[in-house]
Amino acid sequence: MKTNRSRLIAKRIARLAPVLLLLAPGLAAAPAPRPNILFIMADDHAAHAISAYGSRVNQTPHLDRLAAQGLRLDHCFAVNSICTPSRATILTGQYSHRNGVPVFNDLDPKTTTVAHRLREAGYFTAMIGKWHLGSDPQGFDHWNILPGQGRYHDPILYDRDGYRVYRGYVTDIITDLAIDEIKNRPKDKPFFILCHHKAPHREWTPDEKHRRQFADRRIPEPPTLWDDYAGRTDALREQQQSVFNDLTRRDLKLEPPAGLSGQELQRWLGAKPTEVEIEQDGRKLTLTGDALKRWKYQRYMQDYLACVQSIDDNVGRLLDWLDAQGLRENTMIIYTSDQGFFLGDHGMYDKRFMYEESPRMPFLVRWPAGIKPGTVSSGLAINCDFAPTFLDLAGAPIPADMQGRSLVPLFQGRKPADWRTALYYRYYHDPGHHNTRAHYGIRTETHKLIHFWKKDQWECYDLVKDPSELKNIYHDPGAQPIVKELKTRLAGLKQELGDTDQYAGALPQDIVDRRPQQLDRKHPDSQL
Numbered sequence: 311m312k313t314n315r316s317r318l319i320a321k322r323i324a325r326l327a328p329v330l331l332l333l334a335p336g337l338a339a340a341p342a343p344r345p346n347i348l349f350i351m352a353d354d355h356a357a358h359a360i361s362a363y364g365s366r367v368n369q370t371p372h373l374d375r376l377a378a379q380g381l382r383l384d385h386c387f388a389v390n391s392i393c394t395p396s397r398a399t400i401l402t403g404q405y406s407h408r409n410g411v412p413v414f415n416d417l418d419p420k421t422t423t424v425a426h427r428l429r430e431a432g433y434f435t436a437m438i439g440k441w442h443l444g445s446d447p448q449g450f451d452h453w454n455i456l457p458g459q460g461r462y463h464d465p466i467l468y469d470r471d472g473y474r475v476y477r478g479y480v481t482d483i484i485t486d487l488a489i490d491e492i493k494n495r496p497k498d499k500p501f502f503i504l505c506h507h508k509a510p511h512r513e514w515t516p517d518e519k520h521r522r523q524f525a526d527r528r529i530p531e532p533p534t535l536w537d538d539y540a541g542r543t544d545a546l547r548e549q550q551q552s553v554f555n556d557l558t559r560r561d562l563k564l565e566p567p568a569g570l571s572g573q574e575l576q577r578w579l580g581a582k583p584t585e586v587e588i589e590q591d592g593r594k595l596t597l598t599g600d601a602l603k604r605w606k607y608q609r610y611m612q613d614y615l616a617c618v619q620s621i622d623d624n625v626g627r628l629l630d631w632l633d634a635q636g637l638r639e640n641t642m643i644i645y646t647s648d649q650g651f652f653l654g655d656h657g658m659y660d661k662r663f664m665y666e667e668s669p670r671m672p673f674l675v676r677w678p679a680g681i682k683p684g685t686v687s688s689g690l691a692i693n694c695d696f697a698p699t700f701l702d703l704a705g706a707p708i709p710a711d712m713q714g715r716s717l718v719p720l721f722q723g724r725k726p727a728d729w730r731t732a733l734y735y736r737y738y739h740d741p742g743h744h745n746t747r748a749h750y751g752i753r754t755e756t757h758k759l760i761h762f763w764k765k766d767q768w769e770c771y772d773l774v775k776d777p778s779e780l781k782n783i784y785h786d787p788g789a790q791p792i793v794k795e796l797k798t799r800l801a802g803l804k805q806e807l808g809d810t811d812q813y814a815g816a817l818p819q820d821i822v823d824r825r826p827q828q829l830d831r832k833h834p835d836s837q838l
């Protein structure tokens with residue numbers, strides 16, 4: 311255990327190190343202790359389901375604690391808002407067209423990731439939980455991961471030695487395993503540990519305690535739940551990720567009739583019901599029309615938020631444990647999600663679209679040695695920035711082929727004069743699981759322009775006057791100067807980032823969810 315005095319000195323050195331190096335670049339200043347990095351990432355946890363981000367639907371005291379003791383990024387975005395591509399971007403610091411993972415295809419195992427680079431720089435590297443990149447993790451000293459999507463109850467995880475079934479609820483288990491990883495790490499190195507949760511991914515299965523906690527909650531409806539899509543392109547009308555129309559009986563946790571099994575049962579669970587019988591005050595009631603729509607929203611959100619609550623509890627448990635171990639001061643804990651999620655916004659669930667709720671990632675960081683409590687940054691950040699940030703913290707060089715930049719200045723409450731004022735976005739998975747139209751676009755601090763390139767249709771939003779993105783101003787005569795300017799900037803960014811439409815036509819095969827159950831005879835489920 312460090313004394314207070316030595317901790318204070320280490321803290322001063324850490325804070326002064328960049329200044330010292332700037333003043334005397336040739337001088338070997340006392341090396342600042344490099345932080346441990348614990349990167350906690352949920353799957354599909356929208357920022358607007360965290361009270362530190364002003365949630366109207368839930369309270370997340372432990373995530374709020376992280377924000378209050380550290381920093382909150384208010385404008386952090388995934389550049390291709392689905393699971394596998396976002397994960398590949400986080401590890402490579404590159405856009406999908408550069409790292410070769412535009413959809414649910416394997417990350418090439420020969421790819422050099424930030425884990426390789428941190429290991430070279432002297433870090434102990436480990437990966438626990440949901441990986442979802444098809445090929446096995448590379449660049450990690452140790453890994454233990456869910457195959458594919460993994461499952462909520464009694465999950466299977468596998469490492470280099472094979473598969474193991476863990477009894478219990480997946481969020482508790484991944485947290486336990488992350489704690490074990492930190493306990494058993496080599497103590498002579500800083501660590502870089504990824505703790506990736508499965509929750510709150512579809513089909514949103516909570517544990518019993520949290521299910522009960524939320525079963526009777528009345529969740530406020532978002533202002534755009536009943537969006538009629540007037541003035542927008544075909545994309546919103548054609549999507550099949552509608553809370554009212556596309557949730558299945560499985561999603562809604564409806565009880566199948568007795569006697570169904572096999573394919574018949576799967577067909578029943580996979581159907582999208584247009585009427586549902588419920589029990590209310592001891593009597594049976596058949597819901598249809600608007601009453602059914604409202605009920606579906608409630609059922610969806612109750613389970614989603616119950617899954618989130620388990621994550622919040624477990625983050626609290628992890629924070630308490632780290633503090634008790636004396637690891638608080640120089641461990642950077644990050645909480646994020648691979649992308650956001652529609653919580654009934656624009657009538658939808660899922661992600662994919664470029665509308666704010668989907669690509670917006672929560673990003674909370676606590677690092678007492680380097681971040682002032684209560685810091686909030688509005689700087690535009692993207693998931694390409696994460697890898698350069700980790701390398702910067704480790705004092706390792708940032709390779710030129712990474713397409714983000716270190717977030718450390720934002721962590722220090724500064725926004726450099728040349729910080730980005732716009733970000734580029736591109737989504738490819740069309741029709742994908744939800745008939746979502748492919749698109750690319752630009753988001754500036756005030757506007758958004760989206761091009762659905764296969765149909766050559768456009769949408770433009772004024773994010774200041776219309777933060778809910780309900781009024782498409784693309785055809786407004788008064789908006790033509792801004793539309794023209796945005797088109798020029800969009801073309802410039804696309805070119806600058808080397809997007810030459812590599813994946814505009816043919817896409818790699820979706821494969822990450824097909825293994826290993828079907829491919830690997832040793833997998834426990836292949837015996838079932």
Ligand SMILES: [Ca+2]
Pocket residue numbers: 353354392393648649
């Ligand atoms: Ca996801």
